[in-house]
Amino acid sequence: MSSLYRRHRPQKWETISGQSNIKSTLQQEIKDVRLVNAYLFFGPRGVGKTSIARIFAKSLNCAMRIPTDSEPCNKCTNCEEITSGRSLDVLEIDAASHTGVDHVREAIIENAQFAPSKGAYKIFIIDEVHMLSISAFNALLKIIEEPPAHVIFILATTEPDKVPETIISRCQRFDFKKIPHKEVIARLKLVATEENISVEDEVYERVARQSEGCVRDAESLLGQLFSIGETAITSEMADLVLPRFYIDKLKIFVEGILKKDIITNLNLIQTLANEGVDLLLFHEQLIEFIRLIMLVKFNPELARQSFHLNDAALISIEDVAGRMSPEQLSVIFEETIDAKKWWKNARISEIPLELLTLKIAYAGSSLIPSVSHREIPSSQGHSKNQPVAEPSLDKIQIPTPVITNQLPACGTTSLLHESSNTPQPPGIISLDEIKKKWNDLLKRVQTYHHSLPVILRMSEPLEVAGNVLRIGLKYTFHRDKIKERKMSDLVEKALLDVLGFPLLIEPMMITVSTPVQPDKDAKSIEFDDLVQAFSGIPAPLA
Ligand SMILES: [Zn+2]
Structure with a gap:
C-alpha cells in the first residue's frame, strides 16, 4: 500500500490535480508544436512537478496522439515504455544521487548526441537539479546553450535559488503551487474509488489538512490508512495514523484561560495525558487554534478558506472570538507561543501547559489587559453569525489590576496594589x-x-x-x-x-x-x- 502514489500516478493531463495555468500552457505548446529546449519546474515537493514532466514527455513522444489534442494515448509502445520507465527516449535523472560532472557527461551529454530511438524527442527529466556540482552545472549549461534539435530538458527543483542564473535564464520557467484543499480531496476520493475502499468525509478533510497541499504526502497518508486492511475507513481508525485536531478540547482550554478556571484546565491536561494524547502536539494545535480565533475575529472569510471550517465549527469559534478583546487575544497568542520554550526542560509533559494556564491567568493580572469596551473592529466579509457583542465582563471576570506600568511623577508614594478580587494561588514561597x-x-x-x-x-x-x-x-x-x-x-x-x-x-x-x-x-x-x-x-x- 505504500506505493499508492506510484500506482495512481496521473497518466493524463486531465487527472493531474491543481497547476491549471501550467497545464494549459504546456498543453497549448504541445498542440502548437511551439517547444523550447529547456524547461524549469520549481515549487514545493509533492505538487506534481515530476508527474507533469512525464505526461509532457509522453504527449510529445506518443505515436498515436491526435495533433489537435494534447493527451497521450497511453496505449502505444512509446506511451507504455514511458509509463513503466523503460523508454530509451525519456530519461529520468535524480541529481541528488548523481551530483558529479562525470555522470552528467555520460548520462546526458553523450546520450543526447544520439537520435531518439522511437519517439520524436529525446527528453531528459533532471529531478532535484539544484543538487548538481558546479562543474556538472557548467557541463549542463554547454549543452543547454547549444542543444541538438531533438533534445528537451526538463529541470525540476524545490530550490531554484541554488540553480545558477545562467541555467535559469535559458529555461522556460514554471512556478508550481501547493494544491488547493478541495483538489487534494478530489484526488484522494478518486484514488479511494479506484482502490474500492470507502472513506468517511471527515477523514478526507483530515488527510488533506495534514498534508498541506502536498498531494504526494496526502496519498502516502491515505496509503497508510488503507494498510489498516479495512474496506471502510472511519474517523476512529484514522486516529491510528493521523493526529486529531482537538478542536473541542482546545476551545475548553482557551475558555479556561479566559475565565481563570484553573481547575478545569488542570483536569483537562491530566485527562489528555491519561488518554495518551501527545501534549506537545496539543500545545502546537493550541497555537494554531488561537490563530484561528484571530482569523475568525478579524477575517472570517480567510479563516474559512485556511481552515476549511464547516458552519458549526465556525459559529463555535466565533463565540469564543466574540468574547475576547483584541488585547487579550494578543497576550494569549504571544504567551502560548512563548511557552513552547518550556518544553526543552520539561521532565513532566503536563508542565508547560499547566504553567501556561497559571501564567496567563494569575501572573497575568498585568498580562491579560483589562477588557476594553472599545468596539471590536469589524471586517470585510463578516459572517452573519458573528456575534458583534463587546466582550462581557460578566462572562470573563478578569480583575482589573491597578499596577502602575509607567513611571509616575517623582515624589509620589507607591501606587502598587491590586484590586482585592484578584484570586491568589497558594504561595510556593513567601x-x-x-x-x-x-x-x-x-x-x-x-x-x-x-x-x-x-x-x-x-x-x-x-x-x-x-x-x-x-x-x-x-x-x-x-x-x-x-x-x-x-x-x-x-x-x-x-x-x-x-x-x-x-x-x-x-x-x-x-x-x-x-x-x-x-x-x-x-x-x-x-x-x-x-x-x-x-x-x-x-x-x-x-
Ligand atoms: Zn501513445
Whole structure:
C-alpha cells in the first residue's frame, strides 16, 4: 500500500490535480508544436512537478496522439515504455544521487548526441537539479546553450535559488503551487474509488489538512490508512495514523484561560495525558487554534478558506472570538507561543501547559489587559453569525489590576496594589523568604553577568504571585533591561539555583518615595556606572 502514489500516478493531463495555468500552457505548446529546449519546474515537493514532466514527455513522444489534442494515448509502445520507465527516449535523472560532472557527461551529454530511438524527442527529466556540482552545472549549461534539435530538458527543483542564473535564464520557467484543499480531496476520493475502499468525509478533510497541499504526502497518508486492511475507513481508525485536531478540547482550554478556571484546565491536561494524547502536539494545535480565533475575529472569510471550517465549527469559534478583546487575544497568542520554550526542560509533559494556564491567568493580572469596551473592529466579509457583542465582563471576570506600568511623577508614594478580587494561588514561597535570599541571588547572578547585579541591587522584590516574582524597578531603563529575554533568563536561572525551583520574573515600575535629586548623589553615580556598563542611554525620568 505504500506505493499508492506510484500506482495512481496521473497518466493524463486531465487527472493531474491543481497547476491549471501550467497545464494549459504546456498543453497549448504541445498542440502548437511551439517547444523550447529547456524547461524549469520549481515549487514545493509533492505538487506534481515530476508527474507533469512525464505526461509532457509522453504527449510529445506518443505515436498515436491526435495533433489537435494534447493527451497521450497511453496505449502505444512509446506511451507504455514511458509509463513503466523503460523508454530509451525519456530519461529520468535524480541529481541528488548523481551530483558529479562525470555522470552528467555520460548520462546526458553523450546520450543526447544520439537520435531518439522511437519517439520524436529525446527528453531528459533532471529531478532535484539544484543538487548538481558546479562543474556538472557548467557541463549542463554547454549543452543547454547549444542543444541538438531533438533534445528537451526538463529541470525540476524545490530550490531554484541554488540553480545558477545562467541555467535559469535559458529555461522556460514554471512556478508550481501547493494544491488547493478541495483538489487534494478530489484526488484522494478518486484514488479511494479506484482502490474500492470507502472513506468517511471527515477523514478526507483530515488527510488533506495534514498534508498541506502536498498531494504526494496526502496519498502516502491515505496509503497508510488503507494498510489498516479495512474496506471502510472511519474517523476512529484514522486516529491510528493521523493526529486529531482537538478542536473541542482546545476551545475548553482557551475558555479556561479566559475565565481563570484553573481547575478545569488542570483536569483537562491530566485527562489528555491519561488518554495518551501527545501534549506537545496539543500545545502546537493550541497555537494554531488561537490563530484561528484571530482569523475568525478579524477575517472570517480567510479563516474559512485556511481552515476549511464547516458552519458549526465556525459559529463555535466565533463565540469564543466574540468574547475576547483584541488585547487579550494578543497576550494569549504571544504567551502560548512563548511557552513552547518550556518544553526543552520539561521532565513532566503536563508542565508547560499547566504553567501556561497559571501564567496567563494569575501572573497575568498585568498580562491579560483589562477588557476594553472599545468596539471590536469589524471586517470585510463578516459572517452573519458573528456575534458583534463587546466582550462581557460578566462572562470573563478578569480583575482589573491597578499596577502602575509607567513611571509616575517623582515624589509620589507607591501606587502598587491590586484590586482585592484578584484570586491568589497558594504561595510556593513567601516574599520574606525571597528577601532573605536576595543577597544570595545577587551573588549568583554575578557569576552569570557582571553588570546585572547592579540593577538588582537597586530593585526590590515586591510580591510572589503563583510562580511569578514581581520585581520593582525605579527606572525605565532598568525595567527594560531586565525585560530583555537574555537578562530575565539569567535572573530566572539564578533564582532556580538559589531557591531550587523555578520562578518567573515580572519586572515592573515602582514609584520612588523620595524625589530624585537633580544633583549627583551616590545612587545616580551608581546609575551612571550602570548605563556605562550596559552602553545604554537611560530614559528621561520625568
Ligand atoms: Zn501513445
